[in-house]
Amino acid sequence: MERRAFLSQNAAVLAAPLGAKAAAGAGGPGPAGPTAASPFANKTLPPRLNSTASTLAPYTGAWGLDQAAHLLRRCLFGPTRGEMQAAAASSLTAVLDGLLAAPAPPAKPLNVSTADTTVAIGQTWVGQPFDQTLEGARRTSLRDWWLGQQLGQATSLSEKMTLFWHNHFVVEFGDINSAQYGYEYVRLLRQYALGNIRQLAKAVTITPAMLRYLNGNASTASAPNENYGRELLELFTLGKGPLIGAGNYTTYTEADVQAAAKVLTGWRDDATTVAGYFTASRHDTSTKQFSSAFGNAKIAPNGASEYQDLVDLVFRQPATAAFLVRKLYRWFVYYVIDAQIESDIIQPLATLLVQSNYEVAPVLRALLGSQHFFDAATVGCFIKSPLDFTLGVCRQFELVFPPASSVVAQYGMWEYLYSLGTVQQQPLGDPPNVAGWAAYYQTPQYHELWINAVTLPRRNQATDLLLGTSGYTRNGFTIKADLVAWVQALPPATAQDPNLVIAEFARLMVPIALTANQLAFLKNALIPGLPDFEWTAEWNQFLATPTVAAKRNAVASKLSAMARALAGLAEYQLS
Template identity: 65%
Template sequence: MDRRTFLRKNTAVLTAPATGLAERPAEPGGAEEETVSRYANTALPSTARSTAGIAPYTGTWGYEQAAHLLRRTLFGPTRTEIVTAAGRSLTQVVNDLLTVPAAPAPPVNVSATDTSVAIGSTWVTQPFDQNFESVRRSSLRAWWLGQMLTQNLSLVEKMTLFWHNHFVIEFGDINDARHAYQYTALLRQHALGNIKQLAKDVTVNAAMLRYLNGNQSTASAPNENYGRELLELFTVGKGPLIGAGNYTTYTEADVQAAARVLTGWRDNQATISSYYTASRHDTGTKVFSAAFGNATIPNGGDQEYKTLIDLIFNQPETARFLVRKLYRWLVYYVIDATTEQNVIEPLAQLLIQNGYNVAPVLRTLLSSEHFYDAVNMGCLIKSPLDFTLTVGRQLQITFPPASNPVAQYGMWDYLNSLTNLQQQLVGDPPNVAGWAAYYQTPQYYEMWINAVTLPRRNQFTDQMISTTGYTRNSFKINIDVLALVQSLPAATAQEPNLLIAELARLLLPISLTTGQLAFLNDVLLPGLPDFEWTDEWTQYLAAPTNTAKKTAVTTKLQALLRTMMGLAEYHLS
């Protein structure tokens, strides 16, 4: 598989006509084509969006600010989480977000196909068997989505996915779910930790060795795949082009030297780990270009790769490159000259000063006046994972309990199938660069919304708001509109305008206009006065088992929520 086809897609996208969907070239082998909406950006703004920097935010702290913080750091914060956060200080909430929870228990077998372990027991240390690979991979994906769905108030899950999009592997390519699990555990372990150490560990991780062919690299035939991606995508990035294949940040000679450093590593299927073979390692001295101060790396055996990582992380541009990716993940995709100067550069210096520990940078960014600038609130289009998980978490869908792993994993697997249809499958970014929405200029997040994905989003919300919902393994999931509204303050639930306003501030990151609120009132009470809702809700509470009274309020609430989830604002974070 050619994992670098993304480099040949940009021109087609950027020069596509504005009238209609621009189809990007298909991946070799007939993979599904990607599309870009005709309404997406054709150029990035040139004026400064915000002049705010990383000075601590000292403005109002309340529901709106807490919701913004949690929307960007969690997958769909619940009303309870937002209200609780609003009642605490910004510092206390950020402290919670940067607290690392205990590592979760590993994924378990939920398929009768895998006869190596009992249902409900883990397969992660069992011998490899191609006959079980497919169901183990499905188990792993389901388990990972389940960690996001059941997250606590911690940034770990959002950052674990970030590192997956950064240090990319594709589960389908490595063909060993046990290696893939070790990779996910590594990302979670370092999610809020030291980036340099993560880079060292992932370099010799068995899954990565397979994915970028490091396990085939020998002294006589160094494989350049990982060395190239390490420089271009994982660390220092491309600077301005100064020659064929040469940039201000690295050259082709540096790629070749890095490849020589990395020779000798292999993956072991029996031990589910990597190992070093001295006879396969290039023992010569590796010479780097002026971009690295003409540094040399002599033979260091199985420790030599660490010297290479240290050399790369000694380059200031590595910190800038990493901070820009963090910014696009948590704030917005436009990094203009003012943002570069006021936010990116000081955060990069902070990252360097803290030895590439990421937590101080995250703390500063999430506590900054820039982060809470109005232009940075409600401007991010939800990814398919964020969109789907937000529906489940914010609207209080009840999922199967851990005591029924077959049903629980089955429902998590269903959600994975939905995000896959929306063009984001956890464990399988489309290529080594990750999901295009985080690097494809000038569209970025706008790529998440197109003629294929928007109907899929709407179909999911329509299904969840219906009474029938979705059933698998004799367990049904849907939005219980009555339980949702009963979880609100009683005075809010019985007054239609207060009810609409409360649901709007939970579900929508942008305040609705007076006209929009009036329209939603008419959806809830078509042609009826406000007191009709109060009367019907009160009657239902007095007789909750009365079918007629229950149906009367249920159908109105379903119509209201269906309409709200159909608003453009619902796709924003």
């Protein structure tokens, strides 16, 4: 695989006609290849959002359902109405405290395949010897389990940040060919999701998944491999600055890549212990000289600890903190960073990150609790990722999934969610290359790349199915939104007023106010051409005889039509 294909992607995306590669993702649940960007997508970066509050000063404005919903939409995979209401009834400080509290580690993924006779159904395969014949089943279990953790997340940033680090310190499960390595990698990302970035960088450098993915396990004194050293500098820490000379990228040089490669020689991966280990005889014992970008620093021979010296050196460079903060800003706020955002938001947060010894939580607290984050211009300003979209509809309408006592069915439904993300071009565990998903780095389109001739129909099909009256059935279980129960949970006066019902759906499903015409369109979907009292009468008839299927089906079909119409609006794609 060409893991650095992202370097030449932009020109191809801009030049290709609409749908030029659409067939790559049109044939079922397998990986959907990238398609050409819409001809209406950005050709240049748009102006920065017209924000009136480009400041990191703590937010002191109104705190209610709208503000709580905005915060939770960015921090969770689809907050529920209950989560929004609980946050609104609390305070911003208390909500941030909860979001930044790491939950207990989850239980390990389980075997759900009859092909794996070494482990009973419902028992974990983690820790079992590697077996190539079982690798496919275990990898499927791993990614389904990960989807399950995202679906069942607590009101914590842990899962969103685990995915962030997966998109940052990238490995591809399909390339490393070891579910054991993949599990250890995900465990590591979750452990440090809200913790110390420098320690995460050190740990991920010698985790077996990364050693295998970027060929660090084959790097020796006589043949240093530059892959990880290059990505450590370019994609994981410093980032490239302007090219100011042959092989000189401002923040580092080609000579620095070569020196880093020498530092990292001698590391190998052990499939039995699922760990990296150091072999001194394979290590370059020379003193490593770095360029003026690093103050002409040297790393003296230090054996198995030398890689830590390298990471420490890189994290002493001011460019590292700023590079990391820019990625966090694009993940949580917006993708355009102009001179004012750089000076008023990025640089102060970078300073805070350094002052906090590279603990990420203080930076997230400052950003997510700032006037800038809650400015009206930042609300509903970017397109949901496929995982946000897919998990969001399931969580917001509280779809009931098979219980843990039916583990095969439970994992099967999680596999279905994985397939929905995959056909929308975000297969969990397998970003397209070492840079991650293009929507987080590919200028000038960024998140617009999530919407194309393949993915938009897939999104619509998913909401039509899950918000429909039939749902999706697998292994004898059906998942679908119980919209009648959702409306029954509303205050009685709200539930019997079609305008208030639509307003509650809109408040849950879209981040920005709908127009009068859009609301009229939705009411026509709910009660086509009928006066408001028709809904009131029909709803009350259902409440009077809730066990009569015809009465329930009558209101259920109307709610389904309205919810699917709302999910078809462009605003539903936004977060």
